[in-house]
Amino acid sequence: MQGRGAPPAQPEKGSPVRGWAVLAAMVAAAALLLIAFPEQRDPSFAAFWEFLLEMIWVMPAVLVIMGLFAVWIPKEAVSRYMGHESGARGMLIALVFGTLPTGPLYAAFPLTKGLLEKDASPANVFVFLAAWACIKIPQELIELQFLGWWFTLARFVSTVVVIVAMAFVFQRLLGKREVAHDDV
Amino acid sequence: MNLTVVSINAIALACLALSLFKERTKTARALRIALKSGIGLAPTLLTILVLIGLVLGFVPLETIGRILGEGSGAGGVLTAALLGSVLHIPSLVSFPLGGSLMKAGASASVVAVFITTLTMVGFVTIPVEIRVLGKRFTFLRNGLSLVAAVIIGLLVGVVA
Numbered sequence: 001m002q003g004r005g006a007p008p009a010q011p012e013k014g015s016p017v018r019g020w021a022v023l024a025a026m027v028a029a030a031a032l033l034l035i036a037f038p039e040q041r042d043p044s045f046a047a048f049w050e051f052l053l054e055m056i057w058v059m060p061a062v063l064v065i066m067g068l069f070a071v072w073i074p075k076e077a078v079s080r081y082m083g084h085e086s087g088a089r090g091m092l093i094a095l096v097f098g099t100l101p102t103g104p105l106y107a108a109f110p111l112t113k114g115l116l117e118k119d120a121s122p123a124n125v126f127v128f129l130a131a132w133a134c135i136k137i138p139q140e141l142i143e144l145q146f147l148g149w150w151f152t153l154a155r156f157v158s159t160v161v162v163i164v165a166m167a168f169v170f171q172r173l174l175g176k177r178e179v180a181h182d183d184v
Numbered sequence: 185m186n187l188t189v190v191s192i193n194a195i196a197l198a199c200l201a202l203s204l205f206k207e208r209t210k211t212a213r214a215l216r217i218a219l220k221s222g223i224g225l226a227p228t229l230l231t232i233l234v235l236i237g238l239v240l241g242f243v244p245l246e247t248i249g250r251i252l253g254e255g256s257g258a259g260g261v262l263t264a265a266l267l268g269s270v271l272h273i274p275s276l277v278s279f280p281l282g283g284s285l286m287k288a289g290a291s292a293s294v295v296a297v298f299i300t301t302l303t304m305v306g307f308v309t310i311p312v313e314i315r316v317l318g319k320r321f322t323f324l325r326n327g328l329s330l331v332a333a334v335i336i337g338l339l340v341g342v343v344a
Contacts, residue, residue, distance in 0.1 A: 019227030026231045030238055037242070044241025051236050051280055055229065057189045059222070061196035062276070067218030068199050071210045104274065106309045109316040116317075126325060130332070134303040139276055141192045146283030147295070149188075151344050155296050158339035166332045174324050 058145045065138040066102040073100050075111055091164060094124040098131025108132045122174045123167035130163040225274060232277050236284040249289030256294065261337055264294045265330060268301025272308040275299075293341030300333035 034041050078097045101108075112125055120128075135156055143152045203211040239248075252260045273281070282295040305326050306313075313322040 016224065016227070019224075019231075023227040023231045023234075026234045030234050033238065033242070040241045042241075044237045047240035047284070048233055048237030051233050051284060055233065055280060058192050059229075060218075061193045063218040063222045063225075064196045064215065065199055066221065067214035067216070068203050068211075070217050071214040072203065105303065105306060106312050109313055113316050122321075126328075129325065130304055130329065133329075134275065134300050136275070139279070141188075141195070142276055142279045143299075144188045145192065146279045147286060151286075151292055151295070151340070154292070154340045154343040155299070155336065158296070158336045158343070159300065162332045162336045162339065166328050166335075170324060170328050173328075174321060 054145060058142060062138055062141050065141070069100060069102050069138060075101050075103070075107075078111065090121065090124050091127055091167070094120075094128040095131050095160065095164075098128040099135050099137045101132070102136065102138060105129065105133045121171060123171040126167040126170040127163055130159070130166075135159050225276065228274060229277055232273065232281055236281065240284060240288060243288070245289050248285065252285060252290035252294045254291045256291070260291065260294045261297050261334060264290075264298040264337070265301050265334055268298045268333070269305040269326075269330060270307050271302060272306060273302060275303040278302040291341060292344035293337040296340035296344075297333050297337030300336050301330060304329040304333060 030044075034044060078101055108129055112129060115125055115128070116122070140152060140156070143155075147155075200211070203214060250256065252264065256263075278299050282299045285298065286292070286295050307326075310322060310326065313325075317325075
């Protein structure tokens, strides 16, 4: 495979300056719109403030939890404990370890490559990536705040069930060639 | 202040206290990471908040309800899946965005599909994924994740 010795892939992750530029453009566009349509001002401001306040109440706490997770559960530890277990136990480990570390999904790709090289099954890797993407424990707290207990719980359970099922489809479809290739 | 806010902050404080008790330097590092990711996330977060304000202020609720609400059927789910796959925003930000859509009348299914595709399927990160994990793996994973997202949405719609 290519890129073994290459540095870990870093996507073009918009520089901080770009983020602020986008915000400035957004604010400018909003200002123009609200000047042109004065009767829309109050509802727009009301919605903005409502969500801003909801955010301020929980964001610092969630960031602190994410920071603590990042320090106490380093990504390397995750790959150390995963990869060799198989069967239901392996899948459970993949699921749990997927929900723990913080960071965007692309941060998990290099880790995934390492797991596959250590003979983790493709099904477990799929579960790991899916859990990493959308059922991270610290972030679930934000989901609770904005979408409520019932939605969060329903989505969590549905996600676990569906990604485990889909993992076997993934393994089946990916498997044959890859495994044959590796066995040679 | 509601129960969720109180419990989240209580959990954060408890974890912080435990960490501080176990190791001072690690805790300081954790707080620095928190501050840094907060600053990094701030522009995107504020942009999305302004967008939420505009959408809720300008688009009549009936319109959002019609496009993404209970009655929108497959069209609403597919719209959400497509938007979620193309858009690239941090998953943390996807929750307030989903919450605003829900408040505006979008169905639980649509919001669940939107959140799942936003986080699990990334058209923008496909090149990176291919570079690290190969073409076959990438396309299969993203394709199946898209299918998974739709099924998750339907399940959430049945339950919630």
